[in-house]
Amino acid sequence: MDVDSITSKILAEWKVSDGAFVEEQLQSSSPESSSMDSVCSSPEMFSSGHQEIQDLAYVFPGRRSSCDPKAQRQNKSKMSTKRRMKASEREKMRMRSLAEALHQLRYYLPPDYTKRGQPLTKIQTLKYTIEYINKLSDILSHA
């Protein structure tokens, strides 16, 4: 059994078993995400002005509020400003890498999901991937 036949078999199975498979999965496994909200927020979306504002945090670590407990915590942070800046930059890159990996993962899911209008959210991508793998494993075990 080749990959194409497996894929088509899974797709057929989805369509037969439940045309509203996605909706069913949403309700059963992710009650917190009741709507297909917008996604597609590429890193570029948050670059320009937003980034400028956030960069002020490096210059003014206590920017949020002088009476904010978090601001007070920041004042007694053990990390130097330079090290915190580097850590923030690494964390930013790490999260972008994670977002990119999730973005790529969407292409490995059958198009049926994305055909339904808006792109998959991160959590949906992960849940459907799990489901997809389970179905593939099931088919392979019965082949």
Place this chain on the structure above:
DNA sequence: TAGGCCATCTGGTCCT
């Protein structure tokens, strides 16, 4: 306007 999703910042913790 409320709620969901997202990117980013931050402090804590663990590991090398």
Place this chain on the structure above:
DNA sequence: AGGACCAGATGGCCTA
């Protein structure tokens, strides 16, 4: 000491 990872907080954007 510094990097990686994690979870909480925050604020912006978008949709119903």
